[in-house]
Amino acid sequence: MKIKVDEISSVIAEEIQQYRSEVDVAEVGKVLEVGDGIARVYGLKNAMALERVDFQNGASGQVFNLEENSVGVVILGDYLGIKEGDEVRRSGELLSVPCGDAMVGRVVDPLGRPLDGKGAIETPHRRPLEFKAPGIAERQPVNQPLQTGLKAIDSMIPIGRGQRELIIGDRKTGKTAIALDTIVNQKGGDVICIYVAVGQKESTVAGVVDKLTETGAMDYTIVVSASASEPAPLQYIAPYAGAAMAEYFMYQDGRATVCIYDDLSKQAHAYRQLSLLLRRPPGREAYPGDVFYLHSRLLERSVKLRDEYAVVPKETPEDCVDRNVAHKHPEGLKAPKEHRPDDIHGLYHRPGGFDRGTAWLESLPDKDRYRLHRFPDSGGSLTALPIIETLEGEVAAYIPTNVISITDGQIYLEPDLFFAGVRPAVNVGISVSRVGGNAQRKAMKKIAGSLRLDLAAFRELEAFAQLGTDLDVATQRQLDRGRRIVELLKQPQYQPYNVNDQVISIFAGTKGYLDDLAENRVLEFETALLQHVRERHAEVLKELDEKDALTDDLAEKITKIVEEFKVSFTGSENTE
Amino acid sequence: MPSVSDKEITVARVYSNAMLRLAEAKGEADSLFEEMDQLVSLLDAHEDLDGFLASPMIDPEVRKVSLEKLFRGKASDLLVDSLQILNEKERLDLIRAVAQTYRLDHAEMRGWVDAHVRTAVPLSDGLRTQLEEVVSKRTGRRGRLEEAVDESLLGGVVVQIGDEKLDASVTTKLQRLGELLSERGSREVYSGKDYVEAGE
Numbered sequence: 142m143k144i145k146v147d148e149i150s151s152v153i154a155e156e157i158q159q160y161r162s163e164v165d166v167a168e169v170g171k172v173l174e175v176g177d178g179i180a181r182v183y184g185l186k187n188a189m190a191l192e193r194v195d196f197q198n199g200a201s202g203q204v205f206n207l208e209e210n211s212v213g214v215v216i217l218g219d220y221l222g223i224k225e226g227d228e229v230r231r232s233g234e235l236l237s238v239p240c241g242d243a244m245v246g247r248v249v250d251p252l253g254r255p256l257d258g259k260g261a262i263e264t265p266h267r268r269p270l271e272f273k274a275p276g277i278a279e280r281q282p283v284n285q286p287l288q289t290g291l292k293a294i295d296s297m298i299p300i301g302r303g304q305r306e307l308i309i310g311d312r313k314t315g316k317t318a319i320a321l322d323t324i325v326n327q328k329g330g331d332v333i334c335i336y337v338a339v340g341q342k343e344s345t346v347a348g349v350v351d352k353l354t355e356t357g358a359m360d361y362t363i364v365v366s367a368s369a370s371e372p373a374p375l376q377y378i379a380p381y382a383g384a385a386m387a388e389y390f391m392y393q394d395g396r397a398t399v400c401i402y403d404d405l406s407k408q409a410h411a412y413r414q415l416s417l418l419l420r421r422p423p424g425r426e427a428y429p430g431d432v433f434y435l436h437s438r439l440l441e442r443s444v445k446l447r448d449e450y451a452v453v454p455k456e457t458p459e460d461c462v463d464r465n466v467a468h469k470h471p472e473g474l475k476a477p478k479e480h481r482p483d484d485i486h487g488l489y490h491r492p493g494g495f496d497r498g499t500a501w502l503e504s505l506p507d508k509d510r511y512r513l514h515r516f517p518d519s520g521g522s523l524t525a526l527p528i529i530e531t532l533e534g535e536v537a538a539y540i541p542t543n544v545i546s547i548t549d550g551q552i553y554l555e556p557d558l559f560f561a562g563v564r565p566a567v568n569v570g571i572s573v574s575r576v577g578g579n580a581q582r583k584a585m586k587k588i589a590g591s592l593r594l595d596l597a598a599f600r601e602l603e604a605f606a607q608l609g610t611d612l613d614v615a616t617q618r619q620l621d622r623g624r625r626i627v628e629l630l631k632q633p634q635y636q637p638y639n640v641n642d643q644v645i646s647i648f649a650g651t652k653g654y655l656d657d658l659a660e661n662r663v664l665e666f667e668t669a670l671l672q673h674v675r676e677r678h679a680e681v682l683k684e685l686d687e688k689d690a691l692t693d694d695l696a697e698k699i700t701k702i703v704e705e706f707k708v709s710f711t712g713s714e715n716t717e
Numbered sequence: 718m719p720s721v722s723d724k725e726i727t728v729a730r731v732y733s734n735a736m737l738r739l740a741e742a743k744g745e746a747d748s749l750f751e752e753m754d755q756l757v758s759l760l761d762a763h764e765d766l767d768g769f770l771a772s773p774m775i776d777p778e779v780r781k782v783s784l785e786k787l788f789r790g791k792a793s794d795l796l797v798d799s800l801q802i803l804n805e806k807e808r809l810d811l812i813r814a815v816a817q818t819y820r821l822d823h824a825e826m827r828g829w830v831d832a833h834v835r836t837a838v839p840l841s842d843g844l845r846t847q848l849e850e851v852v853s854k855r856t857g858r859r860g861r862l863e864e865a866v867d868e869s870l871l872g873g874v875v876v877q878i879g880d881e882k883l884d885a886s887v888t889t890k891l892q893r894l895g896e897l898l899s900e901r902g903s904r905e906v907y908s909g910k911d912y913v914e915a916g917e
Contacts, residue, residue: 143914156901160894165884169877184880210723228882260907 168231172196173211175223178372179418180214182229188212191271193232198222201252202229203236203374206419213419215374217252238382240389241266245333248350248364251379253386256366257350266393268385270378274441278484281447281492283549286580287399287524290326290637291319293567293630296589296647297596298552301580302397302522303445307544309529309536310554314566316528318634319552320401321349322565323526325356326637333390333398334362337383340376340407343368356635376411384442384523391446391521398521400443404528405436409540426539433543440525440547447490449519450498452511462518464488468511470501480504490519550574564631569596583690584644591651592626599623618656625655628663641685642671648696649703658711666710673706729814730822736799736815737822745795750823752796753816760812771810780804830858835867835875837887852878 170184180202188194192204194214200223206213216223217236238253243264248257255262283301300306308316324334336353338346346366353359363386367379380402387398402408409432416429424430451467469487470476480501483491489498498513505511527548529541534555536545545551550573559566578586598619606612606620629650632638638646646667649655655663674681681698688695740746760767769775769783781804788797803809824831832852834840840848845862852860856878867875872887905912 145912145914149912152901152905153898156898157894160897162890162893165882165889165893167882167884168880169882170880186880208723210726261903263907 170194170212170229170231172223172225172227172229174225175216175220175227177418178216178220178374178415180216180220180223180229181211182214183211185212185229185231188231191235193234193236195230195232196223197227197229201232201236203378205415206421215377215415215419216372217374217378218372220372236270236378237267238270238385239264239266240268240386244363244386245361246359246363248346248366250371251365251367251375251382253382266389268389270381270385271438272385272388272442274438275444275446279444279446281445281490281520283445283576283580285397285445285522286577286582286640287323287332287397288326288637288640289319289323290639291322291565292632292638292643292647293565293569294319294552295581295638295640295643296585296592296630297569298550298567298572298574299577299581299585299589300524300526300574301445301577302524303443304550304574304576304580305440305443305525305527305548306574306577307527307529307548307551308554309531309541309545309551310566311531311534311556314554314556314559315564315634316530316554317349317403319554319565320403320526320528321352322634322637323399324353324362324401325358325635327361327399328357330361331397332361333387333396334358335383335387335398335400336362336364337380337400337402338364338366338368339379339402339404340367340369340411341403343370352635373411373414376408377415380405380408380439384439384525387523388442391444391523393518395446395516395518395521397524399524399526402439402525402527404530405439405544406530406540409435428539432540433547436527436540436544437547440527440544443523443525445522446520448494449516450489450494451487451514451516452498452502452505453514455510455512457512457514459514460517461514462516464516466514476501549576562631563627564633567630569593569630570600582640582644584685584688585640585647587691588644588647588651592647595619595622595626595651599626621656622653624660625658625663626650628660629655629667631664641682642674644685644691645674645681645699645703646671648691648699652700652703654703654707666707669710670703670706674702678702725811725814726818728808729811730818732799732803732808732811733815733819733822736795737819737826740795741826743795745793746823746826749793749795750820752792753819756792756796757813757816770812773807773810777804777807780809824861828858829861830856830878831863832860833863833865833877835865835870835877835886837866837868837870837872839866840864848874848876852876 168185168187170182173181173183182194185194188204188207190204190207194202194204196202196216198219200216200218200220202214202216204212205215214229239262241264243262244253247255247259247262249262250256253262283303285302287300287302287304289295289300294300308319310316320336324336327334336349338349346364346368350359350364353362353364365379365383365386367376383400383402387400390396390398409428412432412435413428417423417427421429451464453461453466453468457466464486467487470480470482473485474481476482480497483489483494489495495513502508502511502513527544529544531538531541536542553568553572554566555568556566558568581589599622602616602620603623612620629646649667649670655666658666681695681702684695736749737746740749760770769780781801784797784800784804788800800809803812803815830852834848849860849862870886870888873885873890875886876883
């Protein structure tokens, strides 16, 4: 082995030649006291709230408290290397994280520094950590589903793109499992996933990363980790960093993103710690007064952005994002209702905008020279799946009630169900999705109604049944149905179901084709049925995909298939 | 450097303002500034004296007598009287804070600005006037230089005016260059370019 000295020295010479030294001007202060991730800094008269400052040892900090003669700074990094009297420099910038395609597939800390040993991340893009959520005009209602691949959730607690759905439950009830299944289910889709781990064990995060790599999910996922050994300030900023990385894809490329915050109760703990150390007054459960704002401003950044259309000259390229190319309606906002644009720039972006744009285009005398253009950076979404860990099922504690009130619904997981073998351990009685219904596939919506009813009836009767009294036939039938459906909704981890498969298996359940099967054979039947449909009746799946709805005609077809299959299934059983 | 808290500064300002007003009326403001400076360096040199002034264990009556013996005649009456007032109010532990706020307010009143200058070698007179000019040009005020020799700078000069720091020292430049080189180094490593020849 021989080192190429010449080449190395030429690189060094080149670097030195380019080095232009100038007088280094900076606004500096001095550390008065430091401890527990917090520093009080004398000076920095012009420092602004939330500004980034740099310490002598290379750590950065964020200005939190502005006092008369000093500022309180939280240290994002190694605070043990900072001494009294150390110099602190203002940066004049807010905290920001690197973003972009280079981040995908990487495991990073909340400042975007790689943790996976795969080398530096070269990306020119950065976004501020704290970003104001878009206003009313930039949004549209949730209208596209985000499939989790879990039967129990996609059918009864559907999640839409841009929604905030809380996953809440005690420890060890499968909260993270639901989030990971959702990530795995996005494979082959257009969704970018961000998994933010706050205050977790490094070993747990390593396990998650391994599993995501194994399933191929890292190809479209970024993992942001601030483990339990990181200082509290890093744990506090981690969810904002994750949101900023997701926002890049949403605002720049109009893509759909999912951000999983695992979990926000630990982030609240970290924020409580640093607030108390900064001597901010404690409130309920010793959390500071602005702990609600901590979560509300984070979750408010979840959004479904509006789709923007405009009539543009035919030669406009498909990837054009310049809103000025729009061919404006001459009458502007006074145009007839069916052609009327939604703003003074001639864009169509409210519900029905596509139809109105098309209508106007059709009415143009020289319509061949124009086309309806969809701006490719519009219509992105950020779906948030925050996770909250409760203690002994106590959802009335401070942080859980806060986050429940902020989100658009919650998936409630129960240890009792978990240990009874119902996994995912979703309590469908008290889990809700307040907006996801609008986004649900029509076929699914149709069959999910009866599913809910069946389960509700079952829960009511279940208590009676335990008394061991004699039951009439109808009641017994309800109970049988309920038990089969509970069985049907069980699903192993990392095996997300395609939505069409879900429709067919739930269809079989709610129509009663499982009622006379032994409970322990339900999943076996389901697996065989789905395989049968995929192999012999692929046209039905295709039709489901195309029509997006369960027409009577299609329902009849599926009924026939299931009936035929059942005969062969039970037949083979009898001959055994 | 300052190690006094916000609270102390607030209290100390009350006393230093009063002293400054009185001194200015008597035309002794500048000399009192120098005396205060000397007092602080005296305290720095004699820890015992510092302890004697600050300790709440000592009866103010006893301290009053000692203060008279120590300072009367050797310092201006204004300073000694001020010390006695501080003693009476049991605020002598704030003496450093008082000196600091006096210094700031005095400079403010005169339209001066304090500039801390660090160089590797002592300043020559020519350099000093040049630096004073630079400072007044930058701030629009008369610069009052506080010089210090720091050999670790190797060369060049570091000037700090308030919170603003102008660093033209050789050490900093070398450090920058070092950072730049190591950054380039890591880029070269990740670029996958081979700087090692196989063989031999």
